[in-house]
Amino acid sequence: MLDIQWSAAELRELEELRQRESLLPADAPRALLSIRLSVLTEETTSPIRQELDLRRFALMRGCRVVGVARDLNVSATKVPPWKRPKLGDWINNRAPEFDQILFWKLDRFVRRISDLHLMIEWCKEYKKVLAADKDPIDLDSAYGEMMVTMIAGMARIEAANTGIRLESLWKYARTTDRWVIGKPVFGYTTEEGLNGRRLVVHPFRKRVLHWIYAMLKRGRSMYKITQIVNRAGVPAPNGGKWYAKNLTSILTNPALKGIRVIRPPKAKSAEISRILYGADGQPIRLAPPIFEDREFDEIQDLLKNNAKHGRKGSKGKQLSRFLGVVLCGSCLANMYKHVTIKNLKDGATRKYPKLRCSSYTTEPCGAPVFDPDEIYGALSAAALNELGEYEVVHREYARGAENLARVSELEASIKHYMDGLAPGGSFAVGGFIQKQAQEALQKLGAELQTIDPETTKDRWTYKSMGVTYRQHWSELGTAQMEKDLLRAGITFVVYEDHADLLIPDDVKQRLVVRDDYFKKRL
DSSP, X not given: OOOOOOOHHXXXXXXXXXXXXXXXXXXXXXXXXEEEESSOOTXXXXXXXXXXXHHHHHHHTTOXXXXXXXXXXXXXXXXXXXXXXXXXXXXXXXXXXXXXXXXXXXXXXXXXXXXXXXXXXXXXXXXXXXXXXXXXXXXXXHHHHHHHHHHHHHHHHHHHHHHHHHHHHHHHHHTSSSOOSSOOOXXXXXXXXXXXXXXXXXHHHHHHHHHHHHHHHTTXXXXXXXXXXXXXXXXXXXXXXXXXXXXXXXXXXGGGGTBOEEOOTTOOTTSOOEEXXXXXXXXXXXXXXXXXXXXXXXXXXXXXXXXXXXXXXTTSOXXXXXXXXXXXXXXXXXXXXXXXXXXXXXXXXXXXXXXXXXXXXXXXXXXXXXXXHHHHHHHHHHHHHHHTTSEEEEEEEEOOHHHHHHHHHHHHHHHHHHHHHXXXXXXXXXXXXXXXXXXXXXXXHHHHHHSOGGGXXXXXXXXXXXXXXXXXXXXXXXXXXXXXXXXXXXXXXXXXXXXXXXXXXXXXXXXXXXXXXXXXXX
């Protein structure tokens, strides 16, 4: 990544633009500049040049710049505006501080039409304006809104066409027995051949995998196996240590049979790769197998029998609660609930739940195990004792336009009556007319005094919901308590003989429920 450095000439230009901006009236619209690049290289449009162009654009629109949101090395296709590190903070938390969002070109702002439409709806809801310097886009007009949708559609089509060309190349490459790109599954490596790069067996890694296979057949747990290979100094695929998760992902990959596989589109991490078949209906063979079909199938059965623990039960019921809240007193790692199931002689089973540090299966920190119900109960009691009487408060967005308009009307009326009551004025005639004008002036002044100047601005307001957290958690249960404690940054650190509930000083502010406009509409 390149360093962004302003030249002397650019700094002089920036200072000149700021001086011109300082001459704008106090009530000038407030502009937020949005600057984004997917990849920062010498060939890309300079972020500094974008900012200077946008500052000139703001001056042309009569806007004062109140902030610059620089999101560099951020993809507009993958990350919508409200989730970007800088721009997202302005949109979600600082909306009252600006009136317009200015950007260089539309593709610097969004790439997906759905993201664009949602931003347009947000701007309508919050009375904001979107405008681009290099595109005919300005949401102040219906024409500008139409143009922004059309241009976004064209950008999306261009991105889709690029994706189609790449996918076509990949589809062809997958039908051959050559290795095109990427990192092969553990057990294989690549080498250059006469007809390109080929997949070949890595002898040492193959021996490691067959040793693991033998250990599974002997009934060894994944935890024990990873401990042994780590002590033996066998490097994991990423160069780090072995864990049950990364070892399982390798052992469940059909690529160990020497055939080509592909990850399904939008596949989740737990999904197994899919086998690719050739025109003859057979799997595309890339290299000799590390495991034959019979051996691979047996490994899958052994893994299923071996898997007795995890964060979720067989029916998807979540076991571990308060992740990110309940921490180990020795190393401050998360505490997970683990259930051991033992078969009894009479055919029944017995469950032994325990709460242990996440380091237990990797490099144990020495912390003891605890009874989950006891810890969760102690946390709930402590949270209710410390926070139970706090009121549940929601943050809402309030517009100041109505009060601002009323203030302007009152000030104009007051000026009218003051001018009329001045010597020589239309109301300075004594008698009933002058008395009525004076009374009207007093009423107008009294009403003006009742309007808080802050209410003439866009702002966040905080509204109590009329319930305490004790009532809130009593109605919505443990899951809601977990969400609230996480939002507030509250932790419950568990030691061998006691536990501490750590509450930030600004806990009331952290507990405020902030409406997520975009999450509700996606």
